[in-house]
Amino acid sequence: MTARLLLLLIVWLNAQAGFCISIVEQNLVRRQSSGGISSSSLQVLQENGFTGQVLTSSMAGFSNFTQAWAMNYNESPQLALVPLTSNDVSVAVKWANSFDYDFAVRSGGAAASQSPMVIIALSLLNTVDYIPSEGVIHLGPGNVWGDVYDAMADLDVTALGGRLPLIGVGGFTAGGGISYLLNHYGLASDSVIDAEVVLANGSIVWASSNANLLYAVRGAGFTIGAITEYVVKAYPKPTEIYSGFVLFNMDNFDEISAFVANTTATNTDPNVALLMGVVLSQGVQTILIFPIVYGDEAFAKQSLPWIWELPDPLLDSTTNVTWETLQNLQLDFVSHPLPTDDYQQHSIVVRSLTTSVIQAAVDWQTPLLSDPRWAGLQILIEPFIPNSFSSHFTTGPWPHSYPTMHVIQLFIQEADAAPADSLENFNQLVTGAGLVEAAAGTGNVLQRYPNYYLQGTPADQFYGPNLPQLQVVKREFDPNNRFNKGIAIVNSTS
Template identity: 30%
Template structure:
């Protein structure tokens, strides 16, 4: 333990470094403001634009940056990156702000918000759509609806285009067309040296591969060119089911996962624990105005507290389940890559939910959520090689665990709990014969901070590291957060 004099000296030094870092970042903010075009802007606390720029889905993911900057052009993004590099100022890059890992898209230095890069341009001659990195999927679906087309995007309201796509992207359309990254036809990328580059499979095959799952390791993507597909009305919505019927939900979910082979049919079975109560929220989806008889009958036969099922637009279905939490909620997510969804596994999930819900209720007001997401075994056949997943020989299922609470002093408790619960579910899967689960690729968009990068990228990691050495030798992107590949 430090002696009192040494402790005082240490604290004084730490405060000095903090003040110096803030002063350096303030100087960087001024340089950026002087260098960018009128299409962009810099904001400071308490400007409403600043507050919106730093805000995240979970308050534990929000940092108070010295300033925020909203670039309006790719060229301005290049200018900003060059200044951040020369000043070595930490920064965050925020698309939709849904990242639940602290410091992944936020910073105490400079917060870059992609909000102004919001173009959505459909080209009927190529069947593609150019989507700015500042969009959320709601905007994209709304803009494409008049054309009768859609893209592979988020399943609930409020999800950002950029992080979702760069991390993989499991969609209501994944059974039919693959992951979101499988539908990317091109990236407008600002390289770490500030150069704006159009990355396609033919022009930059190495970068094209690395950006599919590699996040911001190689620069900042400003526009995605996505393949569009025909889209009409869909059938579906949400069932809210009380805990007394959870056994029926388990059976229906296990049967759906094992037996339904129609690629137009999907579900998400969410198990929630809040204030001592267990609930299931089941989303049903069929990509047509009506569902064929038999596919969802087991779910529809369960008594529901509420039901919101109808023929509707794709956007309407997505907006059934908003992703907003209360302004005071903190949150972590984690994942286990299951091979299959089975009844014993679902029973263990419910048991884990009830155990940790009760154990953590004394620490802080909490909501625990476990999302079961069955997909067909064929989903990875729709696309080519990508950094994630590093193997396409077998698909693994992107099970999501979400823990939310209010009091920051219990961050450690909730972190340890979500790690332990994921470990318990991994053990359960192995015990029932899912032996590849411990070494399977983790879905980066769900994985908890502190997870080894190799757990997501596996055999891709060596090639990703070479790309890093080639395109970011000065490690400019190391100044920002996320799943970092070191060169």
């Protein structure tokens, strides 16, 4: 249970003339679209060359391509389109636009992108092709990072991807591809050299053909179009890594929170990182510390000595690990993959991580402990060293240049997931977030997780001063705001 909750830490073009639809038929189906997707429109989709899977909600396998990241993000889509080629994606986008169907594009992975009508799922666009002579890797957005790491396990290079193997490669340009190589090599968005993009008019282009488009792809790709292939830099794998889990009981909370706050405030070494969690498992709260150190055991224990000086840990699994082991570390006890339908998630971001903020984060969890509906609860705290999110923000719209951002998340897993509970449960999470906001103080809370798209996240918080430039790109390539999921980019022409 502990590891399952831990896993829940811690995206997403030939002109319109090709569609053989009369004006009368288009208007008819558009009127029908508010109540559902018509069979006649599906026939048009096939007639116009879509070769992938077409799945309605009653078909086997539908949920494999439509299930939401968490219960509170589910919009009950009606149709899943699963393209086999970039041309399929183009046909699907033009089709949805012709019938005025709302749609969401999603890659492999945790699936935050949702629509009440159509999901264009890129899961089967999953190539991994390393080109040694160019020092680049071609990646399909349907991959999850574990697929990429497995495909490159025998090589001495890797892609700059997510630390959780179940995170989708398509989350990559929204920051969801951050790895522990972050502070060594820059950001995942900065490692994008090029991308194939299906635009709102259905045309298929390479981002490098237009400087504005390449800029947007490096951090906001799925607000502009559907990315069907990435070309990314290959990086050498680190040769020495020391990591694992150390668990303590709650008697050590005050001391550990002080150490974590101090480490966060003073550490500037890109070789040293840690995560902190407070996990409820089988009715017992425990503190989890997850060090990630590029170096040997001696260097790790010199850099974070307090972890190993605290007496009587409940568990210490830290050891020398390989790059692949590090990425798979949190999968050892996984009972099923993400996404899942029995938990909800909420998160905020603070600029300063103090002991009072850490205490407030745990207080966020405390009122939920005695409720029998919850099979598990976890607070996760992700500190980042100064300027982790700012050193490369000029190459793309994400991330903007805050000196520091630290993530606090609450995961709540239901023992008996009843849809009727969903709104109540989510309101509890939002109310609880106020505890952390109050403790952090005015100006310290950024509210949302900067590391992937969550629908409803204010665009100015995610993109900061880069938002106006991104809006210029949006008007150029998607003036009708058809790619409108995740973080809404306000169209100033509307």
